[in-house]
Amino acid sequence: xxxxRNKESLAxxxxxxxxxxxxxxxxxxxxxxxxxxVHEEGERIPITIAxxxxxxxxxxxxxxxxxxxxxxxxxxxxxxxxxxxxGPLGEPTHIEDFGxxxxxxxxxxxxxxxxxxxxxxxxxxxxSAIIGARSHDMVILEKxxxxxxxxxxxxxxxxxxxxxxxxxxxxxxMLARGEIIDRVFCxxxxxxxxxxxxxxxxxxIPTLVSLNPIMxxxxxxxxxxxxxxxxxxxxxxxxxxxxxxxxxxxxxLVRRQQMYRSEEKAALQQWQEKSCHPAALVN
Ligand code: FAD
Ligand code: FES
Ligand code: MG
Numbered sequence: 620x621x622x623x624r625n626k627e628s629l630a631x632x633x634x635x636x637x638x639x640x641x642x643x644x645x646x647x648x649x650x651x652x653x654x655x656x657v658h659e660e661g662e663r664i665p666i667t668i669a670x671x672x673x674x675x676x677x678x679x680x681x682x683x684x685x686x687x688x689x690x691x692x693x694x695x696x697x698x699x700x701x702x703x704x705x706g707p708l709g710e711p712t713h714i715e716d717f718g719x720x721x722x723x724x725x726x727x728x729x730x731x732x733x734x735x736x737x738x739x740x741x742x743x744x745x746x747s748a749i750i751g752a753r754s755h756d757m758v759i760l761e762k763x764x765x766x767x768x769x770x771x772x773x774x775x776x777x778x779x780x781x782x783x784x785x786x787x788x789x790x791x792x793m794l795a796r797g798e799i800i801d802r803v804f805c806x807x808x809x810x811x812x813x814x815x816x817x818x819x820x821x822x823x824i825p826t827l828v829s830l831n832p833i834m835x836x837x838x839x840x841x842x843x844x845x846x847x848x849x850x851x852x853x854x855x856x857x858x859x860x861x862x863x864x865x866x867x868x869x870x871x872l873v874r875r876q877q878m879y880r881s882e883e884k885a886a887l888q889q890w891q892e893k894s895c896h897p898a899a900l901v902n
Contacts, residue, residue: 620700632684641676649738650712654837667731681730716743718801725751725807755780816864826864
């Protein structure tokens with residue numbers, strides 16, 4: 620059992636949890652994730668380790684309500700427990716002193732890129748970040764990112780904060796100005812990662828994306844997270860989740876992500892119809 624030590628709301632439908640998991644807190648590295656269940660009969664879902672306090676023995680998870688399981692999770696409170704939290708999983712992000720790195724993230728992806736930004740800074744890189752959200756109230760970790768990077772651009776889809784537009788706009792402007800960019804890291808929705816890949820491809824800038832296929836076991840056994848990278852089949856849970864953006868078959872990724880849409884919709888509907896208030900499922 621893993622106690623939720625602390626919970627905070629970061630934005631509508633996005634919550635931060637500090638969860639007791641001392642071993643994971645000690646060993647995790649940037650880019651890794653956990654697979655957890657919210658109750659004994661629950662499905663397994665992957666969540667990135669956004670931070671850790673090895674002394675307190677806690678890990679930080681930042682979760683956006685997407686469907687049934689994340690809603691049950693987000694209804695939990697400090698003092699509640701998660702039956703199992705497995706990790707750290709996945710290959711850590713490859714970090715070294717590359718020079719000037721640009722890190723892009725959208726939505727809850729900001730929580731996922733934050734540990735990568737910190738690790739890049741620690742390795743001596745100059746880091747520019749571009750973070751995007753639907754609107755001002757959905758921008759998360761702005762203060763932390765501002766503190767961590769040399770240059771921060773914020774974009775919103777509706778123009779309510781920062782630059783009006785997509786995260787790709789400031790990147791496009793940097794490329795057009797001829798800024799030297801040694802490496803790009805990107806975490807977010809598939810269309811965003813794909814657009815970033817297409818922007819950097821002509822410039823041959825090494826670009827890493829963190830892929831988010833459906834994961835079940837997280838140990839390379841079930842095949843759920845299969846992705847195609849160039850002419851190779853990879854399992855994102857053990858070979859990734861980071862891959863060369865210029866080699867990713869994004870079409871296949873989108874297809875596979877949507878494979879269980881009708882079941883996911885039905886599960887959410889059934890759960891809502893049963894008036895199964897989240898509080899009833901806590902512990
Ligand atoms: P559902 O209604 O079941 O599904 C909604 C959509 O989420 C699906 O269409 C599918 O595309 C995706 N999804 C569903 N089940 C899974 C699954 N088992 N594995 C992966 N994707 C799934 N979300 C966060 O909010 N914060 C994070 O830090 C975070 N980190 C992630 C790290 C990795 C490596 C991956 C692969 C995903 C991460 N996600 C993160 C996404 C998160 O796992 C999904 O939003 C969650 O599983 C949805 O579950 P659900 O039951 O609430 O929604
Ligand atoms: Fe099963 Fe990756 S989640 S092989
Ligand atoms: Mg689900």
